Amino acid sequence: MTATTFDLRRPAGRFVLGALAHIGRLSLLVAEMIRGLSEVRIWFPLAMTEAWKVGVGSIPIILLVAGFAGAVTALQTGYQFSGNIPYYVAGSLIVESVVLELGPVLTGLILAGRIGARYAAELGTMRVTEQIDALETLGRSPASHLIVPRVLAGLVMIPALTVIANVTGIISGWVAVQAVLPVTDYDFTYGARFFWRPFDAYYSVIKGFSFAVCITVTSCYFGFSTEQGAEGVGKSTTGAVVASCVMILLLDTLLAKLLLH
Amino acid sequence: MIEIHGVKKRFGQQVVLDGVDFVVQDGETVALLGPSGTGKSVLLKHIVGLIRQDSGVVKVDGKEVARLKREELRALRSTIGYVFQNGALFDSMTVFENIRLGITDEAKYRDMEYCRERVAKCIALVNLAPETADKYPAQLSGGMRKRVGISRAIAGSPKYLLYDEPTSGLDPVNSDIIDDLVKSLATELGVTSIMVTHDVRGAFRVADRLALLTSGRIVQQGTPKEFMASTVPEVREFLERDFGNITFAA
Ligand SMILES: Nc1ncnc2c1ncn2[C@@H]1O[C@H](COP(=O)(O)OP(=O)(O)O)[C@@H](O)[C@H]1O
Ligand SMILES: [Mg+2]
Numbered sequence: 336m337t338a339t340t341f342d343l344r345r346p347a348g349r350f351v352l353g354a355l356a357h358i359g360r361l362s363l364l365v366a367e368m369i370r371g372l373s374e375v376r377i378w379f380p381l382a383m384t385e386a387w388k389v390g391v392g393s394i395p396i397i398l399l400v401a402g403f404a405g406a407v408t409a410l411q412t413g414y415q416f417s418g419n420i421p422y423y424v425a426g427s428l429i430v431e432s433v434v435l436e437l438g439p440v441l442t443g444l445i446l447a448g449r450i451g452a453r454y455a456a457e458l459g460t461m462r463v464t465e466q467i468d469a470l471e472t473l474g475r476s477p478a479s480h481l482i483v484p485r486v487l488a489g490l491v492m493i494p495a496l497t498v499i500a501n502v503t504g505i506i507s508g509w510v511a512v513q514a515v516l517p518v519t520d521y522d523f524t525y526g527a528r529f530f531w532r533p534f535d536a537y538y539s540v541i542k543g544f545s546f547a548v549c550i551t552v553t554s555c556y557f558g559f560s561t562e563q564g565a566e567g568v569g570k571s572t573t574g575a576v577v578a579s580c581v582m583i584l585l586l587d588t589l590l591a592k593l594l595l596h
Numbered sequence: 597m598i599e600i601h602g603v604k605k606r607f608g609q610q611v612v613l614d615g616v617d618f619v620v621q622d623g624e625t626v627a628l629l630g631p632s633g634t635g636k637s638v639l640l641k642h643i644v645g646l647i648r649q650d651s652g653v654v655k656v657d658g659k660e661v662a663r664l665k666r667e668e669l670r671a672l673r674s675t676i677g678y679v680f681q682n683g684a685l686f687d688s689m690t691v692f693e694n695i696r697l698g699i700t701d702e703a704k705y706r707d708m709e710y711c712r713e714r715v716a717k718c719i720a721l722v723n724l725a726p727e728t729a730d731k732y733p734a735q736l737s738g739g740m741r742k743r744v745g746i747s748r749a750i751a752g753s754p755k756y757l758l759y760d761e762p763t764s765g766l767d768p769v770n771s772d773i774i775d776d777l778v779k780s781l782a783t784e785l786g787v788t789s790i791m792v793t794h795d796v797r798g799a800f801r802v803a804d805r806l807a808l809l810t811s812g813r814i815v816q817q818g819t820p821k822e823f824m825a826s827t828v829p830e831v832r833e834f835l836e837r838d839f840g841n842i843t844f845a846a
Contacts, residue, residue, distance in 0.1 A: 464684060474700050
């Protein structure tokens with residue numbers, strides 16, 4: 336065998352080992368986090384401030400994106416409509432697209448950028464400036480001071496923002512569809528209810544919650560394992576966002592396969 | 597007592613500590629000297645269990661740091677004050693909150709009145725103005741940050757204090773204040789301290805003993821007198837670089 340032959344086994348082996356190491360360290364972090372849950376007096380107030388910061392701060396961008404997404408869905412629905420489809424179907428289509436897919440996924444992707452990047456950068460900076468080490472030398476747990484509040488804030492706020500995105504998308508879709516089709520309010524609400532199952536709302540929130548787990552845990556993990564100065568912080572921040580987005584898309588597919596029949 | 601026996605540590609291919617033996621008795625103040633990048637900070641971090649040795653033993657109070665259980669390590673750490681080289685202040689918190697976190701006793705930490713008193717006292721000890729308490733680390737100069745780091749480390753009245761270059765980057769007046777503080781904490785409260793430093797003059801003023809770390813080993817340790825009289829080439833080189841031509845009556 337000549338030296339120019341590319342042997343795939345070596346990089347593949349390295350990849351698998353690397354992945355296993357990540358999974359191992361991630362499990363340790365999650366175990367730390369679960370242990371940190373017992374220190375309620377420490378994480379509760381921190382989680383409240385964090386929730387306020389990431390939750391309220393994200394409302395404008397969520398309103399903007401969900402508003403446009405709903406409107407564009409409505410306009411495209413109008414474009415695809417042909418004469419013999421009853422108008423109320425537009426209501427079903429818009430509501431279901433927003434609640435099942437656009438609301439949770441767009442919220443997830445945007446918050447991967449907003450919350451995930453923020454967590455990874457904050458924790459990464461704390462790591463490289465030895466603030467996390469300092470916390471440890473003071474006999475305090477980085478998990479209950481830093482990770483638990485961030486993860487819990489995300490787990491509450493991301494599903495909540497998903498609900499806000501759904502409502503916004505539906506309203507803007509409702510308004511926009513009337514610009515392209517002669518759909519009355521009665522048609523729209525009739526159509527919305529016609530296909531609607533209460534499970535759709537749960538499904539949307541379940542998605543939001545799963546994405547929240549992805550975003551918060553991934554970004555805290557990347558932040559915590561930051562190495563080497565400003566460049567390291569940059570690397571873990573982009574790493575956190577990219578990994579969260581990929582996981583969101585994979586989960587999106589997986590959940591659709593598992594839960595929608 | 598802090599005991600370090602045969603400690604070796606490498607990062608990848610780079611051997612940083614290559615069999616360090618180093619003992620600090622209770623109540624002693626030892627200055628740890630050495631050129632940049634020889635592993636002084638790495639050695640200090642072994643004592644609080646932030647870094648784990650590849651081989652050898654690190655004991656504090658007779659307990660092997662690397663073998664302690666989570667809660668035991670936590671308890672041990674609350675008896676050790678660690679001054680980080682670059683301060684490592686929590687930048688999302690005010691100076692007051694930073695120093696308050698140094699109060700490791702949970703009951704005292706919850707007692708706001710005690711905290712206010714204690715923080716004010718620690719701020720005064722490092723010669724900072726009382727109004728510094730309300731500032732954020734980003735609003736302070738490097739030297740001020742360093743002193744806040746020292747305040748935080750002493751706030752919990754630790755039994756051990758590990759200072760990582762506490763006076764580097766400080767002006768001479770504040771360097772002397774810190775040196776005196778190190779000295780008085782040791783003599784008045786019986787704190788056992790290790791002070792990593794580049795400042796040979798300060799080390800001679802403060803320390804009961806000195807130790808020189810080069811190439812991963814302690815090449816010389818002893819009282820200031822013994823140190824001055826040393827014939828070990830690394831020691832001579834280190835001293836001459838700092839004292840120049842000045843000769844001391846050893
Ligand atoms: N976490 C680490 N990972 C890899 N190398 C490290 C780490 N910490 C320190 N080093 C290396 O160990 C050596 C000693 O570092 P340090 O103890 O900070 O030196 P100093 O004596 O100036 O305090 C340096 O070469 C540094 O690059
Ligand atoms: Mg150092």
